[in-house]
Amino acid sequence: MTETHIPVLLQEMLHTLAPQDGCTYxxxxxGGGGYTDAILxxxxxxxxxxDRDPDAQxxxxxxxxxxxxxFQFISGTFSDLDNLLPKDSLCDGIVFDFxxxxxxxxxxxxxxxxxxxxPLDMRMSKDFGLTAADVVNTYSAEELxxxxxxxGDEKKSRIxxxxxxxxxxxxxxxxxxxxxxxxxxxxxxHDGLDPATLTFQALRIFVNNExxxxxxxxxxxxxxxxxxxxxxxxxxxALEDRLIKNWIRSDHSAxxxxxxxxxxxxxxxxxxxxxxxxxxxxxxxxxLRAVQLISTKTIWSGS
Numbered sequence: 001m002t003e004t005h006i007p008v009l010l011q012e013m014l015h016t017l018a019p020q021d022g023c024t025y026x027x028x029x030x031g032g033g034g035y036t037d038a039i040l041x042x043x044x045x046x047x048x049x050x051d052r053d054p055d056a057q058x059x060x061x062x063x064x065x066x067x068x069x070x071f072q073f074i075s076g077t078f079s080d081l082d083n084l085l086p087k088d089s090l091c092d093g094i095v096f097d098f099x100x101x102x103x104x105x106x107x108x109x110x111x112x113x114x115x116x117x118x119p120l121d122m123r124m125s126k127d128f129g130l131t132a133a134d135v136v137n138t139y140s141a142e143e144l145x146x147x148x149x150x151x152g153d154e155k156k157s158r159i160x161x162x163x164x165x166x167x168x169x170x171x172x173x174x175x176x177x178x179x180x181x182x183x184x185x186x187x188x189x190h191d192g193l194d195p196a197t198l199t200f201q202a203l204r205i206f207v208n209n210e211x212x213x214x215x216x217x218x219x220x221x222x223x224x225x226x227x228x229x230x231x232x233x234x235x236x237x238a239l240e241d242r243l244i245k246n247w248i249r250s251d252h253s254a255x256x257x258x259x260x261x262x263x264x265x266x267x268x269x270x271x272x273x274x275x276x277x278x279x280x281x282x283x284x285x286x287x288l289r290a291v292q293l294i295s296t297k298t299i300w301s302g303s
Contacts (some may be wrong), residue, residue, distance in 0.1 A: 020092070026093070
């Protein structure tokens with residue numbers, strides 16, 4: 001719907017989901033609406049979109065005008081799927097894009113960007129929770145190092161953490177640029193990534209409890225999926241991808257005696273092409289995995 005938002009692995013998602021007329025799909029991470037728009041343009045179907053970002057609700061208004069009763073937006077956290085959807089409701093597919101939308105990254109006042117100066121916030125919703133500033137200004141060096149290492153895989157996490165603690169004694173961190181400039185003093189990269197990338201990623205994931213949210217929602221998806229339905233998930237972080245892989249294995253085992261089985265549609269994740277990465281560098285770490293819920297029940301007919 002907008003030129004500033006580029007959906008990642010869009011064609012691959014569409015090919016995998018294969019939207020059909022008369023079906024209902026859930027876009028559990030509406031963001032900029034790229035996936036929703038593509039699904040609704042592919043088939044005469046319905047999409048229920050979910051997002052906890054208040055700005056996403058505003059971006060959904062043109063969809064409501066364009067698609068009328070084929071589109072419904074629900075404001076909320078996708079991990080609360082059971083309460084957001086009608087009881088016992090089933091859909092034909094659920095799509096997840098666990099990355100950040102361009103709107104969030106490119107709006108300075110959201111505090112996600114290390115290139116644009118803004119308040120050090122990073123919350124998906126400003127209605128609750130600690131800000132990134134709260135974390136960097138109050139957590140111990142040991143706690144900060146663990147966060148930056150675990151969620152960002154930043155090799156210089158301890159150095160960065162100690163520097164943060166020393167700097168905040170002089171002046172607490174208030175803006176994204178203040179933190180980014182500090183990190184850049186200690187981290188040098190030669191792969192095209194900004195040196196502050198991994199630290200900002202780690203803080204964002206921690207502040208928003210993203211891994212807990214993902215783990216929670218994955219465990220709820222199958223109860224809202226009809227037989228033959230698919231789950232298509234795009235992740236951008238090794239920890240996210242690991243959660244998805246583990247969920248596929250565990251839920252496959254759990255379904256063994258239920259009359260259903262969970263079929264992984266690809267043996268390896270689908271990654272963006274070189275051309276997509278060239279056009280949209282933010283897609284470089286994306287991985288798409290997908291599963292389908294298959295009924296193994298047989299219909300017995302007596303003689």
